Amino acid sequence: MTQTPFRWHRRITPWIFILPTVIGLLIFRLIPIFSSFYLSFTEWNLLRKAQFIGLGNYVEMMKSREFLMTLTNTLQFSLVYVVGSMALGLALAVLIDVQIKGISLYRAAIYLPVVTSAVAVGIVWNWILGPTYGIVSNIFESLGLTAPYWLSDPKLALNTVASLQVWKMSGYYMIIFLAGLQAINKDVLESARIDGANAFQSFFRITLPMLMSTFFFVLTITIIDSFKNFELIYAMTKGGPQNASNTLVYDVYLNAFVFYRVGYASAIAYILLVFVGLLTILNFFIKKYFVYSLD
Amino acid sequence: MLILVISLVGLLFAGGAAEKKSGEINLEWWTWDADMLESNKQIIAQFEKENPGVSITNTIIPTTEYWTKIRIQANQNKLPDVFTMSSGYIEEWAKEGLVYNLDSFVEKDDTFDYFYKAIFDTSKEISAADHYYSIPFALVTTVLYYNKDAFDKAGVAYPTDDWTWDDFRSAAKKLTVDTNVDGKIDQWGFTFTGRYAEIEPWVYANNGNFVDRSTMRFNPDKNALDALKMLTNLVLVDKVAPPQKDMSTFKLEEVFYGEVAAMWVDGSWLTDSFRRNIGDDFRWGFVRIPTGPSNKRVTYGWPDSYALAPNTKHPEMAWKFARYVAGEGIGLDLYMAGKIPSAKALAESPEFVDPAVQPGLDMLKLIELAASPMTTSYTMGWSEWRGYGGSDSLGLNGMIDAIINGQMSFDEAMKKGSEGINTVLSRYYK
Numbered sequence: 001m002t003q004t005p006f007r008w009h010r011r012i013t014p015w016i017f018i019l020p021t022v023i024g025l026l027i028f029r030l031i032p033i034f035s036s037f038y039l040s041f042t043e044w045n046l047l048r049k050a051q052f053i054g055l056g057n058y059v060e061m062m063k064s065r066e067f068l069m070t071l072t073n074t075l076q077f078s079l080v081y082v083v084g085s086m087a088l089g090l091a092l093a094v095l096i097d098v099q100i101k102g103i104s105l106y107r108a109a110i111y112l113p114v115v116t117s118a119v120a121v122g123i124v125w126n127w128i129l130g131p132t133y134g135i136v137s138n139i140f141e142s143l144g145l146t147a148p149y150w151l152s153d154p155k156l157a158l159n160t161v162a163s164l165q166v167w168k169m170s171g172y173y174m175i176i177f178l179a180g181l182q183a184i185n186k187d188v189l190e191s192a193r194i195d196g197a198n199a200f201q202s203f204f205r206i207t208l209p210m211l212m213s214t215f216f217f218v219l220t221i222t223i224i225d226s227f228k229n230f231e232l233i234y235a236m237t238k239g240g241p242q243n244a245s246n247t248l249v250y251d252v253y254l255n256a257f258v259f260y261r262v263g264y265a266s267a268i269a270y271i272l273l274v275f276v277g278l279l280t281i282l283n284f285f286i287k288k289y290f291v292y293s294l295d
Numbered sequence: 296m297l298i299l300v301i302s303l304v305g306l307l308f309a310g311g312a313a314e315k316k317s318g319e320i321n322l323e324w325w326t327w328d329a330d331m332l333e334s335n336k337q338i339i340a341q342f343e344k345e346n347p348g349v350s351i352t353n354t355i356i357p358t359t360e361y362w363t364k365i366r367i368q369a370n371q372n373k374l375p376d377v378f379t380m381s382s383g384y385i386e387e388w389a390k391e392g393l394v395y396n397l398d399s400f401v402e403k404d405d406t407f408d409y410f411y412k413a414i415f416d417t418s419k420e421i422s423a424a425d426h427y428y429s430i431p432f433a434l435v436t437t438v439l440y441y442n443k444d445a446f447d448k449a450g451v452a453y454p455t456d457d458w459t460w461d462d463f464r465s466a467a468k469k470l471t472v473d474t475n476v477d478g479k480i481d482q483w484g485f486t487f488t489g490r491y492a493e494i495e496p497w498v499y500a501n502n503g504n505f506v507d508r509s510t511m512r513f514n515p516d517k518n519a520l521d522a523l524k525m526l527t528n529l530v531l532v533d534k535v536a537p538p539q540k541d542m543s544t545f546k547l548e549e550v551f552y553g554e555v556a557a558m559w560v561d562g563s564w565l566t567d568s569f570r571r572n573i574g575d576d577f578r579w580g581f582v583r584i585p586t587g588p589s590n591k592r593v594t595y596g597w598p599d600s601y602a603l604a605p606n607t608k609h610p611e612m613a614w615k616f617a618r619y620v621a622g623e624g625i626g627l628d629l630y631m632a633g634k635i636p637s638a639k640a641l642a643e644s645p646e647f648v649d650p651a652v653q654p655g656l657d658m659l660k661l662i663e664l665a666a667s668p669m670t671t672s673y674t675m676g677w678s679e680w681r682g683y684g685g686s687d688s689l690g691l692n693g694m695i696d697a698i699i700n701g702q703m704s705f706d707e708a709m710k711k712g713s714e715g716i717n718t719v720l721s722r723y724y725k
Contacts, residue, residue: 046366047391066715130544132479152540154702240688241540242697257363258678258685 040267045260057267066243067251067268074247074275077162078226084166085222086215089173094203096174097181107178111171118168122235125164126151154244157237161245165232169225173218180214181207216287223279227272248272320349320609322616323375327361334629342619349612369393374604376613377620380429382597383683385422387675395603397427400614409623414637417669418598431598432621433634435562436664437496439463439585440569443578445470445482445557454558456660458585460501460525463558467535470557484535486542486556487526489695491681493560495672496595497522501587505672505691511724513680513691513716515709518589523695523705525587530699539696552576560584563661566633570653580654583664596669598637635665675723680716691716 040057044050061067096107113121128135129150140147150160184207192202208215230249233239239246239254246254248268256265326335332355339351354375356364362384368374374393388394400406401415410431418431441454449469454462467484474481487493498505503518515523529536542550551559552572563581573579586592601617603610619625622638627646636642642665648658672681682690694712697703703711 045387046363047369047387047393049370127544131541133544149540152543152700234685238685238688240693241700241702242693243689246689254686259676260362260366 036266036269039263040270042263042266044262046262050263053263057264060264061267061271066246069243070246070248070251071271073158073243073245074227074249074272076158077165077229077247078223078279080159080162081165081169081226081229082219082222084163085170085173085225086218088166088170089218090177092170092174093177093181097178107175110174113168114171116168118231119235121164121168122232126236129160151237152241154241157241157245161229161232161236164236165229168232173222176218177211177214180211183214184210216283220280220283220287223283224276227276248275320612322349322351322377322609322613324351324353324616324620325361325365325375325378326353326355327358327379329355329357331355331629338620338625338629342616342624346612346615349616351616372606374606376604376607376609377601377617378604380600380602382418382421382599382671383673383677385418385429385600385602386424386673388602389422389424389426389428390675393605394428395605395607395610395613397430397603397614400610401427406618409618409639410621410637411639411642411665413666413669414598414635417596418600420669421597421671421673429598429600429602430617430621431600431637433630433636434596434598434665435564435634436594436596436661436669437492437560438563438581438583438660438664440551440559440561440565440579440581442551442554442557443580445554445577449557453580454582454585456583458582460585460587463585464525464529464533464535467529467558468533471535480537482554483537483550483556485529485558485560486536486550487529487560488539488542488547489682489692489699490547490687491672491683491692492562494523494526494695496560496584497526497587498672499593499595499670500584502589502591502593503587506674506720511674512720513713518587520709521589522587523709527695527698527705531701536699538700540700551579563633563635564631566654566658567631570632573653578653580657581660582657583660594664594667594669595671596664597671597673599634633661635661674720676719680719 039050041052041054042050043053043056092110096103096110127133129137131137131147131149131152134147136150137147148156151157188206188210189202192206197205227247227249229247230253233245233247233250234253237245239250248271252265252269252272254265255261255268324335324339335353335355339353342351343349361379365374365378369388369391380388380394385394407415414431414434415427417434418429419425419427422428439454443453446453446466449472451466451469454466463485470482470484471480472482473479495505498515498519501518501522503516503520503522505513505515505519507514507516530538536556542555545553545555548559548561548565548568550556552569554577566581569579583594584592601621603613603617607613622636622641625641627636627641627644630636630641636647641647642662647662648656650656674680678684678686680690682688682692687693688696691712694703694708698705698708
């Protein structure tokens with residue numbers, strides 16, 4: 001016999017190594033995803049068996065005024081978050097792309113909110129933006145203006161929470177943009193400067209086009225991150241006032257764990273999945289046509 | 296190698312099985328108050344000493360996860376023998392047959408020698424059932440807290456049980472003060488939000504109702520609407536209470552111990568928090584909610600209870616233990632101040648009313664209120680339509696806040712609110 005002993009080990013060994021990950025993926029991701037899909041066609045209050053109701057949950061969603069508002073809120077939140085995070089992230093990256101003493105301190109300070117607990121952020125900003133007693137109100141009053149009700153006004157609540165999420169997460173996108181900026185060949189910018197280009201022309205005609213692949217990467221992840229807004233809404237407004245800051249993610253929580261309507265919550269979760277999926281596909285198509293990497 | 300693994304697993308199972316001695320009764324007891332871990336251990340030790348052959352396992356699950364976990368237990372038919380039950384859910388659980396029918400116990404033994412029958416009956420009424428499904432261990436009600444020092448400064452007589460809404464309003468007017476004359480009110484006569492514990496007491500003090508129990512739809516009667524109008528006018532017309540949005544930085548009852556509001560309506564359980572947060576800073580007391588113009592009243596209150604699993608293997612022992620932890624075998628120190636024990640011995644003990652600790656003899660009023668007819672606005676789906684916990688900015692809570700914040704007119708809010716509330720109610724009550 002010329003075969004080395006235990007040859008069969010070599011074929012199954014790789015599978016054994018990835019088995020823990022596969023089991024984890026199955027139990028914590030894939031099986032729940034499929035169960036959730038099934039549950040979205042049922043009515044289940046957790047007490048008894050889930051009852052199959054066909055498209056009942058989806059029909060209820062389509063007829064619900066509140067759901068439509070939640071949907072538009074989600075899209076509005078995403079818009080504010082994506083535009084805000086990218087603009088602020090890029091601006092911050094440009095600002096700190098300098099070699100001065102203590103620059104790491106600034107970078108760390110800007111990054112700090114990213115790793116701060118969302119609940120802590122919510123509580124502190126609640127105080128800062130608080131009417132009558134908050135710092136912002138007092139500044140407004142000292143200038144002779146009346147401070148708006150940032151979190152209690154139905155017209156402002158959503159944008160306030162979205163902006164705070166931008167403030168919290170910009171540091172993260174700044175780091176990514178910074179990496180992109182530092183990968184740009186300085187010689188190109190140098191020769192542009194010699195040719196008489198000013199800072200603006202330099203930025204918009206050279207830096208930005210060369211940043212395109214980073215740009216679209218950040219666009220993809222901000223779109224995905226824009227749907228992760230549960231913690232801040234829970235800490236600050238609980239979806240209020242009157243549904244004004246309710247988004248799909250918070251609505252899933254409300255329906256599943258406060259109202260105990262697990263079937264309906266699963267249906268909402270699937271609508272959320274559809275939206276994230278559509279936006280991601282859109283993103284890929286745009287990227288295909290607009291990104292060119294310069295070597 | 297395989298043999299080794301199998302024998303190890305086998306040993307694990309053998310080890311687990313060896314803990315159960317034959318003939319011993321094991322009871323599972325689930326609660327939600329993490330602060331009671333040590334106290335619960337002592338209670339169990341005492342009960343096991345008095346009842347040899349019985350062993351109790353206490354599982355404490357924090358309130359945020361308790362209901363989800365216990366629902367899953369119900370789903371699996373594995374409910375603990377004795378578990379904490381809330382008035383908000385008892386109706387649903389009784390309807391689904393997930394709690395043991397206690398009639399046979401209550402009627403044949405000396406339960407009502409030890410416990411207030413009125414509190415048991417309140418529990419039965421809240422569960423909308425014809426049987427006793429839970430054993431209440433504490434009752435809470437709502438009261439009007441007032442700042443005695445603020446009253447003295449304004450020269451207003453303290454509230455009494457004879458107070459009407461007009462007395463209340465005129466006192467609130469005199470207690471709304473701009474102390475440093477800068478155009479901003481520094482002390483409000485009263486403060487409130489749309490929250491259940493701040494609104495319902497007034498509705499019931501006028502013998503009103505939010506829900507028409509014959510149709511199970513939201514249909515506030517005239518008495519209820521009068522209560523809501525009186526309250527919203529405090530903000531919009533009388534200007535003796537601030538809009539909810541102005542006080543959003545405060546954690547609700549903070550306005551009282553922070554001396555921003557001279558009066559505050561909320562649950563009697565805040566006695567505990569006020570004792571700690573106020574200390575000797577100022578003198579305070581409480582009185583029952585002033586009576587409305589209808590001159591008829593019902594008290595707003597509800598019990599926290601224990602329930603038994605419907606398929607418990609040891610109903611008699613579970614009942615005995617439930618009575619023990621519901622008041623027979625425990626001390627007053629285990630009750631949060633302001634919660635009224637359902638066990639007569641505890642409620643009538645001298646420790647319950649300590650004249651040396653604020654609010655002193657006012658505590659006697661709680662026992663008086665506990666004995667009076669009580670009602671609540673609880674229905675199935677209550678937290679969704681009322682606006683509570685994770686949904687406290689929505690539902691009726693959000694609607695009332697919208698009125699006092701000037702975001703919606705009274706009629707608009709009532710109309711829009713009714714539609715939303717009845718959509719929820721029609722899901723549970725066809």
